[in-house]
Every structure is written in structure tokens, then in C-alpha cells.
Amino acid sequence: MGDTDVLVRHERAVAVITLNRPDKLNAMTGAMSVAYADALREADADPDVRAIVVTGAGRGFCAGADLAVLNEGAEAIRKFVPAAENLPHLALRLRKPVVAAVNGPVAGIGFAYMLGSDIRFAARGAKIATSFSRLGLVAEYGLSWLLPRLIGTAPAVELLLTGRTVDAEEAAALGLVHHVTEPGDVLRAALDHAADLAAHCSPASLAAIKSQVYGDLERPLSQAVDHALSLMDASFDGPDLAEALTARDHKRAPVFAPLPRG
Incomplete structure (x- = not known):
């Protein structure tokens, strides 16, 4: 090759x-x-x-x-x-x-x-x-x-x-x-x-959603819901929600932090 x-x-x-x-x-x-x-x-x-x-x-x-x-x-x-x-x-x-x-x-x-x-x-x-x-x-x-x-x-x-x-x-x-x-x-x-x-989506959200979707293929509904509720609770205090809401109020694009080097 x-x-x-x-x-x-x-x-x-x-x-x-x-x-x-x-x-x-x-x-x-x-x-x-x-x-x-x-x-x-x-x-x-x-x-x-x-x-x-x-x-x-x-x-x-x-x-x-x-x-x-x-x-x-x-x-x-x-x-x-x-x-x-x-x-x-x-x-x-x-x-x-x-x-x-x-x-x-x-x-x-x-x-x-x-x-x-x-x-x-x-x-x-x-x-x-x-x-x-x-x-x-x-x-x-x-x-x-x-x-x-x-x-x-x-x-x-x-x-x-x-x-x-x-x-x-x-x-x-x-x-x-x-x-x-x-x-x-x-x-x-x-x-x-x-x-x-x-440009418009939170990298942390994208990573979490991918993990949820593919992981939930192997979880029963009750576990998927519990996992989602745990992630939701953490996201409410996270910086990306605050940034998205601030950006919306100021009519600008959000500036989300990148994922750390993997």
C-alpha cells in the first residue's frame, strides 16, 4: 500500500x-x-x-x-x-x-x-x-x-x-x-x-448522544431512561446550556468548548 x-x-x-x-x-x-x-x-x-x-x-x-x-x-x-x-x-x-x-x-x-x-x-x-x-x-x-x-x-x-x-x-x-x-x-x-x-452543535452533546443511541441498543428501556436522566441532570449545570441560551438572547452563534484531546 x-x-x-x-x-x-x-x-x-x-x-x-x-x-x-x-x-x-x-x-x-x-x-x-x-x-x-x-x-x-x-x-x-x-x-x-x-x-x-x-x-x-x-x-x-x-x-x-x-x-x-x-x-x-x-x-x-x-x-x-x-x-x-x-x-x-x-x-x-x-x-x-x-x-x-x-x-x-x-x-x-x-x-x-x-x-x-x-x-x-x-x-x-x-x-x-x-x-x-x-x-x-x-x-x-x-x-x-x-x-x-x-x-x-x-x-x-x-x-x-x-x-x-x-x-x-x-x-x-x-x-x-x-x-x-x-x-x-x-x-x-x-x-x-x-x-x-x-458550527452549531455542542461537541459534548454530540458525543453524549452518540454514546446514548448506540449504547441503548443493548439496554432495556428502564436503564436507558435512568441513564438519560443522569446525563440530563449533569447537562443542566453544564457550560454548554448556559452558552446556548446566552447566544440565543444575543442573537449570535454559540461558542461551545471543544472536546479534550482523546
Whole structure:
């Protein structure tokens, strides 16, 4: 893998992470998956970053594992599987919102990376597939847990069993993506959305809400309510509520403190 297979740049308090193997539709290698996870962690740790956008270079988002890996046999594939700390659901554990700009084809591990993002934009016509059943594989990377929770059991089972390809428009109807844009607009739309989060939302609130939503998937309602009440009580005395109310009174944008370096 080249040193530039994962690119990072910053725009308006947003870290933009780009998978950069356009000649391979950004298919992942083992080293590339490590670099991507490291880029996510560094963006999450950086106090100057308040939101993260992930996208692919060229005409694809991520077409899955590099075919060279798949063609080398079982041992090579086992070595490709990311370490536990680098698995695609890493993005769900970050403190900061992750917005995907799906500019083109998505399959396999790329599908898992897409679903690991909190908010998903897709270019009209982008092709999206799980692919696993058509390769003799299983629902990888915890997708049998995550996908039903995102779109419901029946559509999740259908997509995973068939491995069929859907376009961005059907993906939006299913709930796989939140917004569909014209092909040339997807990255800008995702960037603008992330920049709005960065400019107007409390970083502490965003971190707490992410932790609540994904944590509550495994908690009974009574525990989720108790946890929310505890967080609410702390937030009432917190500086961000006072700042939001002062900013509203003075008709200005709030100035929220950044998260400390993680």
C-alpha cells in the first residue's frame, strides 16, 4: 500500500478522510484498513476537529476487499480481517459524528464502513451491495446485528440473503442512506452537513448522544431512561446550556468548548 492510499485534509473544523485507490474503486488492503482506522482515531482525538467526513476518490466509495487478497486463499483472507480495534464499527464508538459521502460503488467491507457512519449521503445511482452470500461468505463484521437495527429485520434479512445490488434511491427508501444528491454534489453536501454540526452543535452533546443511541441498543428501556436522566441532570449545570441560551438572547452563534484531546 502506498502512503497516500488514505488521505486526510481539514475544512471548517471537519476532517475529510478519503480512501484513495481510485483505480481499484478504493478496494481495501489490510494495511489500508489500519491506516483508515488510525485516521478516524486521530480525527476523534484532535480538539480542532468537530465532525468527520469519509468518502472515496474517483468513481467509487469502497468496492470491498481487494480481489488480490480474495484470490490468495483462506490464510490471506484471514490476515486481511482487521484487528478488533480496527473493525468497521470503530466509527460508532467515536465521540464525533461521522458522515459518509458515498460517491459510487459500495460492497462487502465497504458496506460495513458505510453503515459505520452516523449519517450517510449517497450520489444518485450509486450501487450498494452486501455481496457476502454471492461469495460463499457470511454476514461479516457484525452486520447481522447492526443492519436489522438500522432498517428493520425483514429488509435486512432480504439484503443479506440475496446479496443483491440496490441503487442510492432504493437505499434511501430502505433507510440505508439518509440523503441522495446529484453525483457531483455528494461530497459538498456531506461537508456542508458536517460543517453545520461543527458550527452549531455542542461537541459534548454530540458525543453524549452518540454514546446514548448506540449504547441503548443493548439496554432495556428502564436503564436507558435512568441513564438519560443522569446525563440530563449533569447537562443542566453544564457550560454548554448556559452558552446556548446566552447566544440565543444575543442573537449570535454559540461558542461551545471543544472536546479534550482523546
